[in-house]
Amino acid sequence: MASRTDTKTRILDAAEKLFAERGFSETSLRLITSKAEVNLASVNYHFGSKKELIRAVLARYLDVFMPSASIEINRLHLAPEHASLNEIFSALIKPLLELNKVRNGGTIIFLQLLGRGYIESQGHLRWFITTHYGEHLATFVKAVAASAPHIPQAEMFWRLHFTLGTIVFTMASADALNEIAAADYGEHNNTEAIIRKVIPYMAAGVAVPVLTN
Template sequence: MANRSETKIKILDAAERLFAERGFSETSLRLITSKAEVNLASVNYHFGSKKELIRAVLARYLDVFMPAATQALQLKQQTEQQASLHDIFSTLIQPLLDLNDLRYRGTTTFLQLLGRGYIESQGHLRWFITTHYGEHLTEFVAAVSQSVPNIPKVELFWRLHFTLGTVVFTMASSEALSDIAAAEFGEQNDIETVIRKVIPYVAAGVSESNITASR
């Protein structure tokens, strides 16, 4: 019972930063443990394997974010019975920004991790998220569906995945994009600005009324 395992937290902190920056498979346990200033073997001791470490890193954010997002959504639904799609998406802003209180640069890190998680690790992280946080996702989709009743379910399925792609890709490369925007247009963008830019974009796409028929 040594040290109450501050080691575990040091590993998680170093891992999440490196995973977000470089991706999961491009980040070795040796790099993580050296940045965390702990022994290499402690990852396997505390987490079992690299795969389980990845899940632990994501879970630390999802366990905070998912309930907060669901709560914000429910609050909005109670106060406003005819919430627009823009409103629905906007309920996510505060829960996302609150992650910055949790950890330094928490919002950016979380969104980058989410992006990496969906892109890399064929399926196994997607499975992890949907099985552990499925109820929250279902509830959100239902709220979206209700706010755009004229969009068929199949169409909505596709558009929400388009939206996921937009967000996930943007966030995974938000560093690079912000740098380019700063150099090209002299515009300094923090994560909140980017979030507030992306919401009208995806809301317009999802509620678009020109529906392409399946052929």
């Protein structure tokens, strides 16, 4: 194959960091390849195009996270008594934090990439995720719905997207927020601490009774 580290891997490693930090379109292939210390043309040689590189970067995380998340959710689901929303969301913590073992800072990189992908480039990534990992997503949605049966399906649709926005935006600005929190309150939170802060917020929001007047 190749000497030192695989060229393909070097590109993915450099790309995911830069994509997470500055967004997809703000990151040029020249910046990626110079950080990765590989030739510019190797991106197109190994991945075909920048768009496919973006998908490859995300897929490397999704392929680890999604099956792992499904397993955790199903483990809860098989329990006789229904799990609480807090438990369901918390079940995702382990799969998320395991991404840190895959790569340094993997957890926050993954969540930031997810957010960037959802907001930038309307559609093509959303389509990629739902068609490739739709079953895993369905597992999660079903668990949440069963855990909050008093919320109508259409309402739950909106609330789960509120939740996605909450976590994704939080992680996209996690570094900046952490700086402010450290300066103003002397707090130093790692990724896990922030996740543990946001889960009760999301669980409460998803489960709050629908107002009827």
